Amino acid sequence: MASKTTASGRVAKAIMRSPSSKQKCILEFCKQKDDLVEATKEVIILDDDKGDGGKIDDKDNKVNDHLTVIYQRSTITSEIVCPICNKPLDHLTVEERMIHADECLSVVSTLTETIGYTSMKVKREMEIEQDEEGREKKKIKKVSTKTDTPARRPRPRPPIPDHKILQLGEDKVAVDAFCYDSDDSIHIYILTHFHSDHYGGLKKSWNNGSVIIATKITAKLAVHRFKLPAEMFLPLEYDQKVRIPNTAIDVTCIDGNHCPGSGIFILESAKTGERFLHCGDFRINRHMIERLLKWGKFDRIYLDTTYLDPQYSFPKQENVVGAACRVLCEKSQLKQSSQKRVIDFFCRTGGSPPPSEFLVVIGTYSIGKERLAIGIAEKLGTKIYCNKQKAETLKLLEWNDLERVLETNPNKAKDCQVHMISTRGMNKAYLAEYLGQYSREYKAVVGINATGWTFQYNEANTQLGSSSKGGFESPNEFLNRFVDPIQELQIYNTLKKQFQFRNKQEREKDFFLSKILRVPYSEHSSFRELFYFVNLLPSDQIIPTVNLNRNDENMRWINMFKGYKGDLDLNRL
Structure with a gap:
């Protein structure tokens, strides 16, 4: 033991x-x-x-x-x-x-599983303290393990490109150059119109310059969107000549026919006598060229070359609006489908009218395409619906014809056969979902995708085509194809074909749910219009501002336009 x-x-x-x-x-x-x-x-x-x-x-x-x-x-x-x-x-x-x-x-x-993992950002330490009565109390103390690393520096902005700087004598002006690095020698900026690819970089804290020149409408839009001080802008009325503060430059703005508030700007130096024309984004018409011809010769023209390609010789705006309205009116009045939907039997209560054949939805930017929407709405005898956010922007345009047909009350949207939405919604899946909100009033939805890229001129080729007589066409023979405009009947037939049923199922059911109509409506100048502009307007130098990666091709067409030997009549433009 x-x-x-x-x-x-x-x-x-x-x-x-x-x-x-x-x-x-x-x-x-x-x-x-x-x-x-x-x-x-x-x-x-x-x-x-x-x-x-x-x-x-x-x-x-x-x-x-x-x-x-x-x-x-x-x-x-x-x-x-x-x-x-x-x-x-x-x-x-x-x-x-x-x-x-x-x-x-x-x-x-359990403790091992619970506190075994330590965050990389916060380290937890256990401390034992005593309370007022002497009892031990465990307390978790958070200790930061972050090191004091310097803040990431913003990526440096590139300098302003040469084609965006207009220098007349000692004075410099930058055009649509808000997203570039500041230049100490430039204090005057021009905003040609209120589209994001031109005002990009502009924000409340922007302070690269002292004055921004813009039309009255564009200035209002910028102040509204970015909360910029109104004193920063020099707002211009069309055809008004103004001396830019602290310079020897007079500036005049002419309607650019692009979007509401767009402008082309003429700058003249009182010291050197130089005269520059900057076109921004514009759509050429006869009235514009007639007014510019009164100014005489330009030393430089900065040209919008977005569609400087013979494939994009799309029709005039008024012809496109006329053809689109004609097709939509015909299809709306005729019986599009003989098949009735189940919902049609339940929605016909009292004296309610039968559902319309289709709802017209037009894809738009923040501003732009309004003239197309107004034309279609007037032909269909209806108002235009848009949400309140877009309506706030449109009201700044002070456009009486638009305000007269504009509806912003969501409860009345079903009564408007024409709606305006963002261009991002121009796909069949979204349109079908959008139609679901108004399925009691409309059987189908037609989206209007309005852009110059949807239309290609079949008779044109980027290379000089073969002549029917053998050999190759001369530049004059090739450009003769673009003297006359595309007729409205040709546009009508093109749009009418797009209403045909796209597959066997639609043909058998005599019905479609959603369809996108590609309408050749553009707010940029077509190849044909640029041809007229360069040939008729005298200038010493033309500088392309778009598609600079193929600038050799741009200059090839510009030189060909200048060398054209035929006669161009403005009345045919």
């Missing part, structure tokens, strides 16, 4: 002396026998209100209320503590020690 007691005492002493032995085997302390050795009677306090951890004689009749755990033993062989929490376990049986060990192990595994 004594040997056993001695062995167990040696094990207990080894456990107390070697901290590492606590981690050898948890079952070591669980299997020891409860052999008693006489000892003085004591009470061990693990935590008291003073935190001194002393011993209290058992003669004390009062026990502090704040004692958390009191272990009382009359006899011990040696002190056995839990290797996890370091609590004495001598008073527990073997089974109780096993339970205690399992509980401690489960707590440790």
Whole structure:
């Protein structure tokens, strides 16, 4: 018996002396026998209100209320503590020690899973503090591990390209150059019109220049959108000559026929006598050329060459509007489908009219394409619906013809057969979803995708074509093809074909749900119009401003226009 007691005492002493032995085997302390050795009677306090951890004689009749755990033993062989929490376990049986060990192990595994991951941004440290009553309180302290790295520098902006800088003597003016790096020698800027590819870079904090020249409407749109101070703008009325402050330059703006508020700008230097014309984005017409001819010869013309390609000799705007209205009116009046939908039998309540054949949805930019929408709405005898956000912009245009047919009340949208939406919605899936809102009033939806890219002139070729007499055409013979405009009847036949059913299923059902009509309506000048413009307007130098990656091709056509030997009549433009 004594040997056993001695062995167990040696094990207990080894456990107390070697901290590492606590981690050898948890079952070591669980299997020891409860052999008693006489000892003085004591009470061990693990935590008291003073935190001194002393011993209290058992003669004390009062026990502090704040004692958390009191272990009382009359006899011990040696002190056995839990290797996890370091609590004495001598008073527990073997089974109780096993339970205690399992509980401690489960707590440790849980803590490991919970706080084992440390964020790369925030490091959590455990601190033990005492509250006002002396009780230990665990507190997690967040310590940032971020290093003080310098802020990422914004990517440097490129310098203003040469074709956007107009220099007349010592004075410089930058045109549509708001997204480029500032130039200390330039303080005057021109905004030709309010399209994003021209006002890009303009924002409330923009301060590269002191004055922005624009038409009255464009200035209002910029102030409204970017909250810029109105004092920053020099607003121009059409055909009004104004001296630019602190320069010797007089500027005059003429209607650019592109979008509301667009302009082409004539700059004249009182010192050098130079006269420049910057076209921005524009759509040439007879009235514009007649007015420019009164100015005489230009030293430089900065030309919008977006469609300087013979494939894009699309029709005049008025002819396109006329043909589109004719097709839509015919298709709206004729019976498009003989098949009735299930919803038609349930929606005909009271004296409600039957559903119309189709809803016309026109894809538009923030501004632009309004003339096409007005023309179609007037022919169909309906109003134009757009959301309130777009309507706020359109009201700044001060366009009486547009305001007269514009409807912004969503409750009345169903009564408007023409709607204006963003060009991003010009796909069949979106249009079919859009129609769902008005399926009681309309059977189908027709989207109008109005752009010059949708029309190609079949008789044109970028290379000089073969002559019917053999050999190749001369430049004059080739350009003769573009003297006369495309007739409205040709446009009508092209649009009418697009209304044909596109597959066998539609033909069998005599019905389509959504269709996109590609209308050759553009607000840029066509190849034919550029031909007239360059040939009739005298100038020393013409500088292309678009498609500069193929500038050699641009100059080839410009030189060919200038060298044309035939007679061009403005009345045929």
